[in-house]
Amino acid sequence: MATLEIRRRSRRTVPLVLGASLVLLALLMLPVPALAADPSGAETLLENPDAPLDYVWIIIAAALVFIMQGGFAMLTAGLCRAKNVVNLMMKNLMDFAIGSLAFFAVGYALMFGSSKAGLFGTTGWFLAGDQYDVGHYLLFLFQVMFAATAATIVAGAVAERLKVKAYFLYSIAICAVIYPVYGHWVWGGGWLSSLPFGVGHVDFAGSGVVHAVGGFMGLAGALVLGPRIGKFDRHGKAHAIPGHSMTFAALGVFILWFGWYGFNAGSTLSALELRSAVIAVNTTLAASAGAVSSLIVIHRITKKLDVGMALNGAIAGLVGITAPCAWVEAWAAVVIGAVAGAIVVLGVLLLDRVRVDDPVGAVSVHGLNGIWGLLAVGLFADGTYGLYTTEGPMVVGLFYGGGAGQLIAQAIGAVVAASWALVLGLVLFKLLDLALGGIRVPPQEEIEGLDIGEHGGKAYPNFTVVDELPYRES
Amino acid sequence: MKKIEAIVRPERVSTIKEALEKLGYPGMTLTEVKGHGKQKGLVQQWRGSQYRIEFLPKVKIELVVESAESVGPVVNAIAANARTGEAGDGKIFVSEIEEVIRIRTGEHGVSAV
Numbered sequence: 134m135a136t137l138e139i140r141r142r143s144r145r146t147v148p149l150v151l152g153a154s155l156v157l158l159a160l161l162m163l164p165v166p167a168l169a170a171d172p173s174g175a176e177t178l179l180e181n182p183d184a185p186l187d188y189v190w191i192i193i194a195a196a197l198v199f200i201m202q203g204g205f206a207m208l209t210a211g212l213c214r215a216k217n218v219v220n221l222m223m224k225n226l227m228d229f230a231i232g233s234l235a236f237f238a239v240g241y242a243l244m245f246g247s248s249k250a251g252l253f254g255t256t257g258w259f260l261a262g263d264q265y266d267v268g269h270y271l272l273f274l275f276q277v278m279f280a281a282t283a284a285t286i287v288a289g290a291v292a293e294r295l296k297v298k299a300y301f302l303y304s305i306a307i308c309a310v311i312y313p314v315y316g317h318w319v320w321g322g323g324w325l326s327s328l329p330f331g332v333g334h335v336d337f338a339g340s341g342v343v344h345a346v347g348g349f350m351g352l353a354g355a356l357v358l359g360p361r362i363g364k365f366d367r368h369g370k371a372h373a374i375p376g377h378s379m380t381f382a383a384l385g386v387f388i389l390w391f392g393w394y395g396f397n398a399g400s401t402l403s404a405l406e407l408r409s410a411v412i413a414v415n416t417t418l419a420a421s422a423g424a425v426s427s428l429i430v431i432h433r434i435t436k437k438l439d440v441g442m443a444l445n446g447a448i449a450g451l452v453g454i455t456a457p458c459a460w461v462e463a464w465a466a467v468v469i470g471a472v473a474g475a476i477v478v479l480g481v482l483l484l485d486r487v488r489v490d491d492p493v494g495a496v497s498v499h500g501l502n503g504i505w506g507l508l509a510v511g512l513f514a515d516g517t518y519g520l521y522t523t524e525g526p527m528v529v530g531l532f533y534g535g536g537a538g539q540l541i542a543q544a545i546g547a548v549v550a551a552s553w554a555l556v557l558g559l560v561l562f563k564l565l566d567l568a569l570g571g572i573r574v575p576p577q578e579e580i581e582g583l584d585i586g587e588h589g590g591k592a593y594p595n596f597t598v599v600d601e602l603p604y605r606e607s
Numbered sequence: 608m609k610k611i612e613a614i615v616r617p618e619r620v621s622t623i624k625e626a627l628e629k630l631g632y633p634g635m636t637l638t639e640v641k642g643h644g645k646q647k648g649l650v651q652q653w654r655g656s657q658y659r660i661e662f663l664p665k666v667k668i669e670l671v672v673e674s675a676e677s678v679g680p681v682v683n684a685i686a687a688n689a690r691t692g693e694a695g696d697g698k699i700f701v702s703e704i705e706e707v708i709r710i711r712t713g714e715h716g717v718s719a720v
Contacts, residue, residue, distance in 0.1 A: 212654075373656035431655060441654040482655055494654070601660050 151305060155238055170266035177267050186404035191271055197395025198278035202229050202285060204392055208385030208448075209289045212376035212441065212493040216582025217293045218592035224288045224300050231301055232284040232308035233277050240280060241273050244313035244321045251324035253314050275399065279343050280308045280316075282396070286347030289493035291354040293361050294579050297587045299565045299572040307350060311557050315550060316342045325546050331511070331539030332526045334546035337412075338400035340456030340506025345550040348500025351491070353558025357566060358573050360490030362580060371485035374492070377598070379440055386444045390420055393451050397458045401521065408518050412458045416451065419458075419470030423450020426474025434482070442478055445494050449477035449502045456506035456543075459521075460514035460528045469509045473502045500551070507547040511540025608704040608720055609678050613668045614642065615689040615697040620666050626684040627670070635670040646695035665697060671704050673720045 171177045177184055206225040210218050238259055246254025257264045260273060284307050291300070318325040318334075319342050325334040336342050365371055376382060397416045398409040427446020431439045453473030454466055461469070480497025484490075491497065514530035529535025566572045573579075578586030585591065615623060620637070627635065641662035648661040672681055682699055690696050709719040 371656050373651075373653035373658040375651075375653040375658065435652055435655060437652045439652060439654060445654075478655070485656065602658065 148302070151302070170263040170269070172265045172267065174267040183405055187402075188267075188271060190404035191275055191399060191402065194395035194399025195275045195278050197392045197399065198275070198282065199392075201278075201282055201389050201392035201396065204385045204388030204390075205282075205285045205288070206385065207381045207388060208444075209292060209493050211378040211380065211382030211385060212289075213292050214374065214582070215377040215593055215598045216584055216591070218377070218584065219588045219590065220297060220583035221288065221292060222592070223297055223588060225285060227301055228284040228288060228304040229281045231304040232281050235305045235309040236277050236280040236313070237273070239309040240313040241276060243310065244276065244316040245272070246321075248317065248322050251318070251322070251327060253317050253323075254321055272402075275402070279339055279396075280312050283312045283339075283343045283347040284308055286344065286495050286499045287351040287354055289495035290348075290351030290491045291358055292492040293583065294358055294573050295354065296569060296572050296574055297583070299562075299569055302565055302569075303354075303561060306561050311350070311554070311561070312342075312346055315346055315553050318549070319546065325542075325549065328542045328545060330542035330545070331535065332520060332528055332542075334507075334542045335460075335510060335520065335528055335539075336456045336507060336546065337459045337510075337521075338397045338455045340452060340454075340503045341546055341550040343503075344452045344455060344499040345503025345507065345547065346554040348496050348498070348503050349551050349554035350558035350561075351495045352489070352500055353555050354562050355489050355491050355496065357559065357562035360488060361492070362576060364490045365488050369488055371488075375601070376441075382441065382444055386447055389448060390451060393420070393455075397455060401459070403521075406522070408459055408523070411463075411518075414463055415454055415458045415461060415466035418463055418466040419450040419454030419473070420447045421450070422467045422470030423447050423453065423474035423477075426450075426471040427478050428474075430475050430478040434478070442481070445477050445481070445498055446474035449473040449498050452499055452502040453506045453509060455503075457510045457513055459518050460510060460530075462513075462515055462517075465509075465513040465515070469506070469513065472509075473505055476501050476505055504547045504551060507543045507550070508540065511537075511543035514539060608671055608673060608707055608717060609675060610669065610671050610702045610704045611678065611681055611685070611699065612702070613685045613689065613697065613699040614640065614665050615668060615685070616691070616695065617664055617666045619689045619691075620668070623668065623685055623688045626688045627681065630680060630684055632670060632672070632681060635668050638667040638669070640665050640667045643695070644698070646693075663695065671707060671720055673717050 202225060206222060209221050209225065213221060241260065242255070242257035243253050246256035249255050260270065284304050287303065288300070317323040319336050327333050361374065363372060364374060393416055394413055398412045401409045401412065424443050424447040427449065428438060428443040431437070431442040450470030450473045453469050457469060477494065477497045480501045481494045484496060510528065510530060512530045512532055514528040514535065515533045516527040516529035516535065519525050519527050529539060531537055531540050562572060574583060574586060624635070627633070642665055643661065643663055646663065648659050648663065650657055650659050668685070672678060678701055682701070685699060706715060707719040708715045
């Protein structure tokens, strides 16, 4: 009886403490009258006649990044079993809903507020005070989409066995703290961007900030959770657990690719930076090269033309080009994409070999290729574009006579990103595991499908679901 | 009255049905089933990992005929149209039926078949 009491109390404690802290924070940061801020936009327009172009572009780009949530939803649904689809849709919807609110309250300020020793931001909580300004709101809009993208990457790695409540709490943690603090170090004027190597660590649209962080947190989740029932047999051999719809998976990849034009080209943060044309072309070619490369590699290994791998390859190419997209020439984008495509296939097979169950390949696609994207900047940057502007200093990599400086800065950031995400991820999921009495659903629920256990209903109650492999223990 | 149950390849069903209709037996019940006798399963692949499908999809055709004499032609029609010569062609079972009732009219016995 005593242990039951303790478990019930600790299960309520975590959300209570989190809720209380947010309320306290809100009270402490009561809005003060705006001084130099421009909430109506009138002053900003007077000062900057080009503002309308920028605002239109950024808002459209933000919407493009937002639709990537739909892309992830379709991709994870397609690669997982029908009995878990409600759960996947719930996680996908709520990591945006909860994550964006957490980012609004706390995360954005930590990421972009006035820097405390290059470690984290300290102003701008709840977008209040002199944050109530059209320019700040515009930046927030764009950035919140990126935070949500990082959050949703993890859903794939922890799919089909994570308690949904644990996922809600994780969404708060990643968007309130884990993602923004690292993001501050790279995009918020923090210490990684000021490294004395090359022009400091750079990451144009977030191979590291978004994808590596998401991918390695996904790895942490997969490690703490353990593999799905039936994924590995007694001897450690990996079994295929086929997803329920390659149609959804493919649709998801097309939507993601479409949204990526906003993700990469929008990161110019200005319609006047015509480099966006180069960025968009690089994005396209890297995705294509990734798909072709993955297909070739998987065919060499298994003699089959596997569409799931080709789809992952396209995304891998996109992840890989996300950091270098503004700084490389088209041929380099093809190479970067092709390498990414190979990395994802080998990554998926490797994870199977070391008995880590990653249902959709999130760790290989986003984690490994996030790192590759960061390093690629240090190799292929050709010195024709600067730091989000046409003026110097330009970003130059090893292959263009820039020396190893930029590559070193990239490597440091890559190691930091992976370690930060993996370590904090392990701590977070382990804490949740203890606080919630286990973050994994009970075995019977996992076998029946999370839709029934967690959500009280199936995704397809009146649509025939035929399981080709119903007689195996999974 | 005899019941004829035939487990056949799904792709042979329309040919079998036409043959039975020509013989004067348009009525039947179909069930989608899985099974295997000696036929081996199928090995497929998903994202680099293989998996084996043990039980293969088949179709079970059931119909009831009036007398033992009718069994022969029906069984031959089914078998001739179901046969491909490969393992997995299926089986036909014949059993005795005690009673048949037509729900709409309440008739029973041979006139209800």
